[in-house]
Amino acid sequence: MSSSEKVFNYKQKELPLSLSKSGWTIFLVGLVLSVAAFFIDSTRSSFNLLIIFMFLMSIGVGSLFLVALEYIGGATWSTPYRRISEFLSYIIIFLPLLVVPLFLNVHDLFHWTHQEVVETDPVLKSKSSYLNVNFFLIRTVVYFAFWFLFLWLITKNSKLQDSTKDQNLTTRNIKLSAVFMPFFAITLTFASIDWMMSLEPHWFSTIYGIYYFSGTVLAALAALTIVVVLLRENGYMVPGLSNDTYYSLGALLFAFTNFWAYIAFSQYMLIWYANIPEETVWMLQRWHGSWKIVSVGLVFIRFIVPYAALLSQPSKSNPKRLLWASIWILFAHLFDLYWLIMPTFNHGAAVFSWIELAFPTMAVGLVVLLFYYKSRRNNIIPIGDPKLKRGLDFRL
Numbered sequence: 001m002s003s004s005e006k007v008f009n010y011k012q013k014e015l016p017l018s019l020s021k022s023g024w025t026i027f028l029v030g031l032v033l034s035v036a037a038f039f040i041d042s043t044r045s046s047f048n049l050l051i052i053f054m055f056l057m058s059i060g061v062g063s064l065f066l067v068a069l070e071y072i073g074g075a076t077w078s079t080p081y082r083r084i085s086e087f088l089s090y091i092i093i094f095l096p097l098l099v100v101p102l103f104l105n106v107h108d109l110f111h112w113t114h115q116e117v118v119e120t121d122p123v124l125k126s127k128s129s130y131l132n133v134n135f136f137l138i139r140t141v142v143y144f145a146f147w148f149l150f151l152w153l154i155t156k157n158s159k160l161q162d163s164t165k166d167q168n169l170t171t172r173n174i175k176l177s178a179v180f181m182p183f184f185a186i187t188l189t190f191a192s193i194d195w196m197m198s199l200e201p202h203w204f205s206t207i208y209g210i211y212y213f214s215g216t217v218l219a220a221l222a223a224l225t226i227v228v229v230l231l232r233e234n235g236y237m238v239p240g241l242s243n244d245t246y247y248s249l250g251a252l253l254f255a256f257t258n259f260w261a262y263i264a265f266s267q268y269m270l271i272w273y274a275n276i277p278e279e280t281v282w283m284l285q286r287w288h289g290s291w292k293i294v295s296v297g298l299v300f301i302r303f304i305v306p307y308a309a310l311l312s313q314p315s316k317s318n319p320k321r322l323l324w325a326s327i328w329i330l331f332a333h334l335f336d337l338y339w340l341i342m343p344t345f346n347h348g349a350a351v352f353s354w355i356e357l358a359f360p361t362m363a364v365g366l367v368v369l370l371f372y373y374k375s376r377r378n379n380i381i382p383i384g385d386p387k388l389k390r391g392l393d394f395r396l
Contacts (some may be wrong), residue, residue: 012379013236020372027365033358038101044355046105047345051337052359053098054195054212055219058333059367060091062220064151065184068177071154071170077248079391080241083382084227085220086155087374092147094366099140106133109344112201123202131198139194143187150180161384170386188213196337199344203282207267214260219333221256222326225249227371229323231380238381243317244396250316253329257310261303285343290350298339302332334360 037045063085070078107113111124112131118124124131153176157169189209197208205211228249231237271279286295309325310316342351382388 012375015236015372015375019368023365023368023372025365027362027369030358030360030362030365033354034362037355037358041355042105043108044345044351045359046102046108047342048356048359049098049102050109050195051334051341052363053095053102054192054337054341055334055360056091056098056363056366057095057191058212058216058219059223060089060095061147061184061188062216063088063224064092064147064154064180065217066220066224067154067158068150068180068184071174071177072181074387076387076390077245077394079385079387080238080381081224081228081245082385083158083378083380084231085224086158087371087378088220088223088227088367089151089155090370090374091367092144092151094370096144099144103137106136110198110201112198127201131201136194139190143191146183146187150176154180158382158385159378162379162382163384165384167386169384185213188216196340199341200282200285202278205267205271205279205282207263207270211260211263211267214256214263215333215336218253218256218260218329221249221252222329222333223367225253225322225326226330229319229326233319236380238392241392242395243319244394246319246322247313247317247396250310250322250325253306253322253325254310254316257303257306257329261307264302285347286339289348291343294339294350298336301328301335306332 034045034049037048066078066085067082067089069075070082102109110131112118112127113133118128129135154173157173157176160166161169189212192209192212196212197203197205228237229246232241268283271283285291306325306329309321309328315321315325338356345351385391
């Protein structure tokens with residue numbers, strides 16, 4: 001059977017109902033624990049919710065970036081898997097639901113929201129035209145509006161192409177993706193500054209946005225790889241796909257692991273070399289008490305372990321190795337966000353209990369449910385894409 005016949009004769013195999021049941025169980029357990037956490041300690045819970053908000057933003061907005069990147073680059077190897085990234089990008093529509101409780105607890109999170117503090121602090125007063133609650137809310141709405149718009153336009157064309165096979169829809173998405181990219185860079189950078197860097201409003205870093213970008217791409221790639229491996233190894237994708245696409249995913253994970261390490265080291269080196277008190281205070285805070293252990297652990301968890309796991313060529317093509325490396329990378333991204341955010345909550349020592357587990361549990365359940373219900377309504381592969389045949393035939 002030729003590749004083109006595979007495309008048109010493709011019949012999607014529905015994901016098992018047990019996946020939905022598992023997703024609902026995980027989500028509801030996480031939701032109940034998260035609500036209970038807010039009743040016990042609303043401030044600590046707000047910081048944990050912020051971590052999950054930025055984590056899901058990474059996967060959702062990062063997945064939309066991967067979709068746009070494929071269109072702009074004209075990639076063929078990833079075409080059979082693009083719909084998976086499209087599904088994951090729909091996490092974006094749930095982000096406003098997480099923002100609501102964050103805004104209700106905005107005074108617990110951000111020092112600069114207290115007007116009496118701003119009036120007595122020259123630094124905060126000079127930044128008040130930007131760091132104020134009203135403008136903060138407006139910027140957040142603008143970010144969401146932009147992401148919603150391009151999510152709807154790009155995925156609408158992609159799904160429509162399944163039935164029409166119209167190649168002009170690919171051309172439209174290429175143009176949309178070209179417009180999306182610069183605004184993606186701007187909105188993601190400002191979102192990371194607004195929601196994370198402004199937790200310490202006296203500190204600043206000109207590399208902070210690209211630091212979060214590197215983690216965002218890694219998280220989106222890891223989420224994509226996990227789903228691809230699980231679907232392919234359980235017979236839910238088109239038969240006959242080459243393992244060479246595994247290598248491409250592994251190579252990208254390895255490359256962006258190194259990219260993250262380069263950006264992280266650059267930020268640290270510049271702060272250490274300049275030795276300016278306004279900059280070093282942020283690093284010293286993470287080198288105090290038990291936070292020192294977390295900081296050292298970040299080097300191993302975020303870089304050394306995934307670097308070693310994906311270093312060899314065979315490891316990049318091994319589905320089991322890729323699966324566990326991707327799960328580890330997602331955990332490492334969560335750990336990284338914890339390192340970035342939680343020292344603001346407790347300067348003296350790292351905190352960890354069931355509260356820190358409740359919100360990730362809810363997030364896992366949400367992603368599972370989202371993917372399950374999207375796959376029931378749409379094809380898992382973009383059967384109308386003109387590049388699909390070349391993607392199915394891809395060989396290194």
